[in-house]
Amino acid sequence: MDKKKAITIKDVAKKAGVSSSTVSRVISKSPKISPETTNTVLECMEELGYHPNAIARSLVSRKAGTIGVIMPSTSKDALLNPFFPEALRGITYRASNAGYDILLSTNDSKEEELAVIKKYINSSKVDGIVLMSSEVGDICVEYLSSVDFPFTIIGSPSEHGDRINHVDNDNYMATYELTRYLTMKGRKNIAMIAGDLSLMVTKKRIEGYQKALEESNVPFDEKKVYTGSFDEKTGYEYASIIADLNPTPDGVIVTDDLVAFAAVRLFKQLKLEIPKDIAVASFNNSVLSRYSNPPLTSVDVNALALGEESIKLLIRAIEKGDRGNKIIIPHIIYKRKSTEED
Amino acid sequence: MDKKKAITIKDVAKKAGVSSSTVSRVISKSPKISPETTNTVLECMEELGYHPNAIARSLVSRKAGTIGVIMPSTSKDALLNPFFPEALRGITYRASNAGYDILLSTNDSKEEELAVIKKYINSSKVDGIVLMSSEVGDICVEYLSSVDFPFTIIGSPSEHGDRINHVDNDNYMATYELTRYLTMKGRKNIAMIAGDLSLMVTKKRIEGYQKALEESNVPFDEKKVYTGSFDEKTGYEYASIIADLNPTPDGVIVTDDLVAFAAVRLFKQLKLEIPKDIAVASFNNSVLSRYSNPPLTSVDVNALALGEESIKLLIRAIEKGDRGNKIIIPHIIYKRKSTEED
DNA sequence: CTGAAAGCGCTTACAG
């Protein structure tokens, strides 16, 4: 593939009878160019079909005009719920509005993520980075902080949070409210399937759950909090353990619809009625939760807004050097039949 | 944000006591550098913490090292099924293995897509482009062909397909098989909810459906093919129309699980038994199809492979100028209770 | 096997 000789700023300059400096200033909308020259230059650009070369521009301006987005591809952060696509949509939307492109990377481990981050930064390909997931003691957060490169986390950092830009839900409060709602409905024996303990969000949610139980005078029993891997299979396994408890819990909080859905299926197999015998409440408000039988009560975390705000924060970090900003996106609890007896 | 003075090839050259040409050659693994010089240069790079600047490299090599991915964000291509995230995973995986980064753009219309494509190309930010969806008479396909820029479609082009790289399923055959399978089960009155007619995939699927009916001596009736917008609401509406037909069809093919799921719910509301009264078969094999009650027979299109192969093709297009290659990814029909009476 | 030089397409002080 040989590329044909590109039309450059010089061609435009020659045609317009000005210097390339002037053309450059027209491109960057510098105010000190007379309207007339601006116009002739603009016309010449049009006629020649000229387009600025972003690469050359980056080289001298030392701005990539690009934001790196680091996304997990599997595992801990169940990729099956619409969280990531939705957040990504918010990210690309805001970024492109602000004139940034998105460099996307999906990775299977934190080590891989770190390698990509270093590559992006060292090769000057990006001006800032969005981390779409973070865990306790996250090595990527650690690294980005240490080199003071502009970045934002979707989620919360486990350490020095006052110096790290992040956007998150109030997961403590969301789970508190969800649990309180169940206890208000008279549930007194509530289990939880919580996800991977290495994730900050899991910790926060367990805290909210515990707090709500305590306030409701329902004893907190850490044995009834099931953590670890997080997929359909886990949903089945934990659900069957929960069903076997004596007495059987009358409520379960599950932190993802997909897993909740699996649990519901198992409960139904065991002839447990939902919500009569056991209420089920969940997170992410995906299609699954709406269409499940019965429909699942679920917390909508507003992934779109999380994505959008992460970019707003990042751009402030890039352009103004802002650090340590935090934005909380409101959640909404959608109450459905899985917790509401008729 | 002022960036600290970067460590450049010159610093390495000085420290190693060689010219920057030599350092450059070491970076690009040019064979004509002696092992000794190579080693000392490598050491110096290590000691100085040197990393090549990808931007500068791109400028002179005229290669961006980046692939643009154009993704629809809404509408016609129901974003709720895991197709896009999965395909994206295949794309990023293959691309990063081949040393390319991914520039991602999500767009709400073909006009927007075209604008982004032009921007990517004109600003030299990408070496090639993947189109994740295409419609009949697609303006992006038209443009990319006309400028002969390397690109691949996931799906099929409506015109001059012999010159356009694309990877697709055999949607004609998949739907043919699915329909035949229903007629073999004794279904004689099969409706179809097919999706947006402006998409190539919709046309192909309708053709396969028609062919199978004809071969089964079941008359094809285009009135029983429901096209147009494609979401949960559509699923409900068309399903209620279908249920009202006289006689009521004994089978329906729906080209997406989410829509099928909505249809199933409506049928159940109307006390139609599935599959006894009406069999339902669908596409995409998402979580929904597995967890639906009853589980849905669904065609798995292997989005991951579609993504991976699209990149393989694109890289050949970029690096070797290949055009007009086509790859067919095998589909798998997962037969489940929605079409299988016990 | 290695170096000096030109150049990729821009921007930006500096000078006028």
Next chain:
DNA sequence: CTGAAAGCGCTTACAG
């Protein structure tokens, strides 16, 4: 308001 010149950090013929 405009231009000449230097430079961003690299690669690549050309020459030796």
